[in-house]
Amino acid sequence: MHIQPDDLLLIIDVQNDFCPGGALAVADGDAVVPVVNRLAAHFDHVVLTQDWHPAGHSSFAISHPGAAAFSSITMPYGPQTLWPDHCIQGTAGAAFRPDLATERAELVIRKGFRAAIDSYSAFFENDRTTPTGLAGYLRERGFRRVVMAGLATDFCVQYSALDARRLGFETAVVLPGCRGIDLGGSLAAATTAMREAGVALVEEIP
Numbered sequence: 689m690h691i692q693p694d695d696l697l698l699i700i701d702v703q704n705d706f707c708p709g710g711a712l713a714v715a716d717g718d719a720v721v722p723v724v725n726r727l728a729a730h731f732d733h734v735v736l737t738q739d740w741h742p743a744g745h746s747s748f749a750i751s752h753p754g755a756a757a758f759s760s761i762t763m764p765y766g767p768q769t770l771w772p773d774h775c776i777q778g779t780a781g782a783a784f785r786p787d788l789a790t791e792r793a794e795l796v797i798r799k800g801f802r803a804a805i806d807s808y809s810a811f812f813e814n815d816r817t818t819p820t821g822l823a824g825y826l827r828e829r830g831f832r833r834v835v836m837a838g839l840a841t842d843f844c845v846q847y848s849a850l851d852a853r854r855l856g857f858e859t860a861v862v863l864p865g866c867r868g869i870d871l872g873g874s875l876a877a878a879t880t881a882m883r884e885a886g887v888a889l890v891e892e893i894p
């Protein structure tokens with residue numbers, strides 16, 4: 689692994705609700721934990737994201753009477769997939785997986801905390817303009833490359849990786865450390881979009 693001092697590992701949403709048994713379980717989601725832990729041991733700098741919704745969040749199907757989970761609606765900021773209730777602030781489902789090595793994280797970015805808007809990306813909410821503050825943090829600290837892994841490949845990892853590229857960071861996604869939800873072909877579409885945007889999709893740290 690050729691890790692430089694200005695490389696950052698960004699670990700996306702490795703939380704109980706996205707793992708088997710959780711409210712929005714990603715198939716085999718817990719399999720990312722040993723991969724991510726091994727990565728974290730090699731990086732000088734690690735940041736975590738945590739999906740962190742208030743109860744009744746507008747991305748929850750239950751907030752839209754008659755709408756089914758995994759269907760799509762149009763919100764003022766654009767299309768939004770509706771999800772089962774998940775990652776509700778302070779619940780066990782929102783906690784990091786107990787076996788995730790969190791101790792070396794220098795920052796935890798919480799996202800999705802505004803009731804009226806979802807946030808897949810670690811950088812911008814789903815209107816693609818409201819910042820989380822992470823870009824400023826990375827720039828101020830002088831990071832050049834962002835290496836990502838976590839859950840889910842086709843939602844929060846993809847959106848974060850596309851935004852990192854848009855912001856001018858060299859960006860890599862370590863695929864063995866990711867698992868996808870795959871709604872209607874979203875996993876293949878995400879892979880294509882990331883590749884076309886110049887995200888390095890890698891098996892190991894290049």
Ligand code: VGL
Nearest residue numbers: 701739771839840843844
């Ligand atoms: C995510 C759906 C809803 C993710 C978060 O972490 O990919 N997906 N909230």
Ligand code: ZN
Nearest residue numbers: 739774775800
């Ligand atoms: Zn969410």
